[in-house]
Amino acid sequence: MSATVNHVGLPRDAYKGAATTLCAGCGHNSITNHMIKALYELGVEPHLLAKMSGIGCSSKTPAYFVETAHGFNGVHGRMPALTTGAHLANRQLIMLGVSGDGDTASIGLGQFMHLIRRNVDCTYIIEDNGTYGLTKGQFSATADLGSMQKKGAVNTFQPIDPCAVALALGCSFVARSFSGDGKQVVPLIKAAIAHRGTAILDIVSPCVTFNDHDGSTKSYSWVKDHEESIADVSFIPFFEEVHVDYEPGTVRDVRLHDGSHIVLKKLGEDHDPTNRQAAIRVIEEARAEGHLVTGLLYVDTAMADFASTEEIPQRPLKDLGEAELRLSREQFAQFMSEFA
Amino acid sequence: MTEPIVNDLTIQAATVNGSGSQTANLVLTRAIFHMGVPVAPKNVFPSNIEGLPTWYQLRITPEGHMARSDKVDVLVAFNVATWRQDLTTVRAGGVVIHEEAFSTAEARTDVTYYAVPFSKLAKAKIQSDTLRKQLANMIYVGVVAGVLGIPWEALEHGVRRQFLAKPKAVPINLDAIKVGYDYWQDNFSKEDPYRLEAMTGRVEGKALVEGNQAAALGALMGGASVVAWYPITPSSSLCEYFIAYSDRFRVDPKTGEKLVSVVQAEDELAAVGMAIGAGWAGARAFTSTSGPGISLMAEFSGLAYYAEVPVVIFDIQRIGPSTGLPTRTSQADIGFVYTLSHGDTKHIVLLPGTVEECYEFARDAFDYADRFQTPIFVLSDLDLGMNLWMTPEFKYPEKPFDRGKVLSKDDLEKVAGEWARYRDVDKDGVTYRTLPGTDHPAAGYFTRGSGHDENARYTEGADAYANNMDRLVRKLETARHALPAPVIDEAGSSVGLIAFGSTHAAVVEARETLLSAGQAIDYLRVRALPLSDDVAAFVERHERVYVAEQNRDGQLFDIVRLALPPALVDRVRSIRHYNGQPIPAAAIIEPLMDREAVPA
Known part of the structure; x- marks a missing residue:
């Protein structure tokens, strides 16, 4: 019996990675599994995938999926720079960045913002647990005001919300989810990858060792009690036919540039994901009410991505040779004569 | 009148930053160069957009010396704020061309004054209100030309060459020069000995190029296709030239697409990160920076060293530490860059000593980076990078890229x-x-x-870590034998001199001067780190070896001593120059004279 394969002919196992070294029950491990599912179902060719990360628990995870793909675990908070450079060298690569809240909202906040400002075509997943796990439980900058550390210390600072920052900067794709909500995370990962431009996906991912207690707002129980999804998300890749059999007025359909669709089924109040002001309002209201709003908050499918703005060719720059990169002998002689 | 002094003088123009004086200085430089007379310009400028004093030194020697001179023969005093101080810099018997309004009461009597009413002339003779300030500087070009006897044809060439891209500007600038030229003819008679005369044999086949221009062209010819940078003096012009050259030569004629990507990053952390990301993905990538930027690049440099990612990093050195003197030159990053990063790290550092080497090393750095899969640092400095230098024309590369x-x-x-x-x-x-x-x-x-x-x-x-670190040592050892070898010029003297980078110009002149005083000095110029075995062999062949460099602590001196067997260490001495001004030959000659007791 032949194994089930995806549309590029690969079995699900082709998307697996090395065994995780994170704690049992870590939200990040769930995200890794969602990633495997999303990449498998999307039919991403492993050799075209570039898994990028910074430093921290989250940044170790690219080793745990698609082992045959290239990956780059760089320095703390600088995944965006490495991603930008690699993307410019080879536009054919699918840039998939994995970062954490320490990596993104503290040391790497500047790079995070400038990546968005340039709209570099990449997916940026924040595995957000509000704590520094590897250094044993200090607050990170996404920890909510008043939330408690395991030993009782209270966070006295306002949180930096990566989604709010991204929206303020005009990011072309902003979504939030919860590691325990695979039904939502998987289509959002697919949509983020299919999107052309910087796609920010903030996934609250509880740290079972340091931030899963009462008083934490990044624990499994708190998120389960306070999660408020704005819409049911499903993703239809370009290679599948669209069957929308919802009642008119109950769904929104966002067509991405590669021909895939994000289909959003209304849950409560109707949210227009192409309205940035509305997305900011949704976040602000949820914050005021003490909820965690999840789903696709905002998408702009028309914004030009960085490589297009820069007018570099689809053909990878890394493949150019002497003939294209050097001046010809005649050009060189002419140029030198101008210095005389 | 005393004996004429022909083609051997230093002009210093003291002006106000942001007033357009640099254009005037360049016209003068190009006009004199056009006469076949060797020129060596040094621009001493402030960290300022407009208003602070700035000086431009134009050294002219029949031999073509390119180091800075510490003597001024002809002063053009255009800045009232520094007038009194500037006057003290002129040698006895020198010439002072000054704004007539500047007082010469109680001033020196051992110089020749030519007082010119520059402001009045500008007001009366320059019609354009908007351009008057800039064009006023051209008037002094005319006066200097009158004093020194620069032919009108040479001035025309200088203006045309300077305004290659803006031919419309040629007539108005020539008109302004003519104002000064005529004023001198009509109002003065020659009272000083300085003359410029056309000559042959020294500048033929040579170009005037800045080191940063040369490095930008080298990077282009080396196949750089991803560049990330953050503006910083004195490195910015390297990337700006690269952008200009790319706009001209790296556009696909069929599609209009750019065959290069240049990113102005948010900071130096991102700039080097982008270059490393691109190098990892297979493009030839570089960043360029100076002191504060290179400090920020330390962490990423360690990553590229340890993860073995090719990248080229230019450091156009300026005076540190910290902000230091942002517009003054230095060679004080060599020790830091050599081991940039925490942990056991040692980098390949290329040390161009001429503008031609700025081109060649920039170009070849991409081959070394790919071949050895590691960051390649190219260490230039403000003097080499931002000043114009006479150079033989660069050679077209005969070898294809080495992608490793x-x-x-x-x-x-x-x-x-x-x-x-x-x-x-x-x-x-x-x-x-x-x-x-x-x-x-x-x-x-x-x-x-x-x-x-x-x-x-x-x-x-433990073993995996140690074995890998040992292999990195082996890799560097392989690289050491492939890097540009030292240039050695020796004639059996017992005294040797070692230098690198822009100190070369002062060494060349110092050796000529000392030779004419009866003291031959052998010379080894280091062109790369880690050091070649040639360095220890050179020390072994000499009783005393001086390491001359532009930093306080004798950083290359230390690196050289570390590479020597214990018996040779005591042979090495240090000569250091570190005031931000490009090292003059005198800074090498004087200590050598003192310590070597050269017979008179």
Whole structure:
């Protein structure tokens, strides 16, 4: 019996990675599994995938999926720079960045913002647990005001919300989810990858060792009690036919540039994901009410991505040779004569 | 009147920053160069947009000396704020061309004054209100030309050459020069000995090029296709020239697409990160920076060293530490850059000593980076990078790119996917890599700055770590023999001199001067780190060897001593110059005279 394969002919196992070294029950491990599912179902060719990360628990995870793909675990908070450079060298690569809240909202906040400002075509997943796990439980900058550390210390600072920052900067794709909500995370990962431009996906991912207690707002129980999804998300890749059999007025359909669709089924109040002001309002209201709003908050499918703005060719720059990169002998002689 | 002094003088123009004086100075430089007379300009400028004093020194010697002179023969005093101080810099018997309104009461009597009413002339003779301030500087070009006897044809050439891209500006600038030229003819008679006369044999086949222009062209010819930078003096012009050259030569004629990407990053952390990301993905990539920027690049440099990612990093040195003197030159980054990063790190550092080498080393740096899969630092400085230097024309590269040990899909098929990223197959310390996008299931590996085994897998294993670090030493040893060898010029003297980078110009002149005083000095110019074995051999052949450099602590002196067997260490002495002004020959001659007791 032949194994089930995806549309590029690969079995699900082709998307697996090395065994995780994170704690049992870590939200990040769930995200890794969602990633495997999303990449498998999307039919991403492993050799075209570039898994990028910074430093921290989250940044170790690219080793745990698609082992045959290239990956780059760089320095703390600088995944965006490495991603930008690699993307410019080879536009054919699918840039998939994995970062954490320490990596993104503290040391790497500047790079995070400038990546968005340039709209570099990449997916940026924040595995957000509000704590520094590897250094044993200090607050990170996404920890909510008043939330408690395991030993009782209270966070006295306002949180930096990566989604709010991204929206303020005009990011072309902003979504939030919860590691325990695979039904939502998987289509959002697919949509983020299919999107052309910087796609920010903030996934609250509880740290079972340091931030899963009462008083934490990044624990499994708190998120389960306070999660408020704005819409049911499903993703239809370009290679599948669209069957929308919802009642008119109950769904929104966002067509991405590669021909895939994000289909959003209304849950409560109707949210227009192409309205940035509305997305900011949704976040602000949820914050005021003490909820965690999840789903696709905002998408702009028309914004030009960085490589297009820069007018570099689809053909990878890394493949150019002497003939294209050097001046010809005649050009060189002419140029030198101008210095005389 | 005394004996004429022909083609051997230093002009110093003291002006106000942002007033357009640099254009006037360049016109003067190009006019004199056009006469066949060697020129060596040094622009001493402030960290300021407008208003602070600035000086432009134009050294003219029949021999073509290119180091800064510490004597001024002809002062053009255009800045009232520095007038009194500037006057003290002129040598006895020198010439002072000054704004008539500047008082000469109680001033020196051992110089020749030519008082010119520059402001009044500008008001009366320059019609354009908007351009008057800039064009006023051209008036002094005319006066200097009158004093020194620069032919009108040379001035015309200088203006046309300076305004190659703006031919419309040529007539108005020439008109302004004519105002000064005529004023001198009509109002003065020659009272000083300085003359310029056309000559042959020194500048033919030579160009006037800035080191940063040369390096930008080198990077273009070296195949750089991803560049990330953050503006910083004195490095910015390297990237700006690269952008200008790319706009001209790197546009696909069929599609209009750019065959290069240049990113102005948010800071130097991002700039070097982008270059490393691009190098990892297989493009030839560089960044360029100076002091504060190189400090910020330390962490990423360690990653690229340890994860073995090719990248080229230019450091156009300026005076530090901290902000230091941002517009003054220095060679004080060499020690820091050599081991940039925490942990055991040692980098390949190329040390161009001429503008031609700025071009060649910039170009070849990309081959070294690919070949040795490591950051290549190219260490230039403000003097070399931002001043114009006479140089032989650059040579067209005859060799194709050396992309190093990269396994393609076909290569991987041949070995049935059996390879390991950090396995030393060839026993030269240099391992094989694959690029992202290589369509083979065995191509992928996980690049990391954390401890890794031969297969690039995470490990904290003691042996794996130590073995890998030992291999990196082997790799550097392989590289050491492939880098530009020292240039040695010796004639059996017992005294030797070692220098690098822009100090070269002062060494050349110092050796000529000392030779004419009866003291031959042998010379070795270091062109790369880690040091070649030639350095120890050179020390061994000499009783005393002086290391001359432009930093306080004798950084190359230390590096040289560390590379010597104990018996030779005491032979080495240090000559240091570190006030931000390009080193003059005198700074080498004087200590050598003192310590070597050269017979009169």
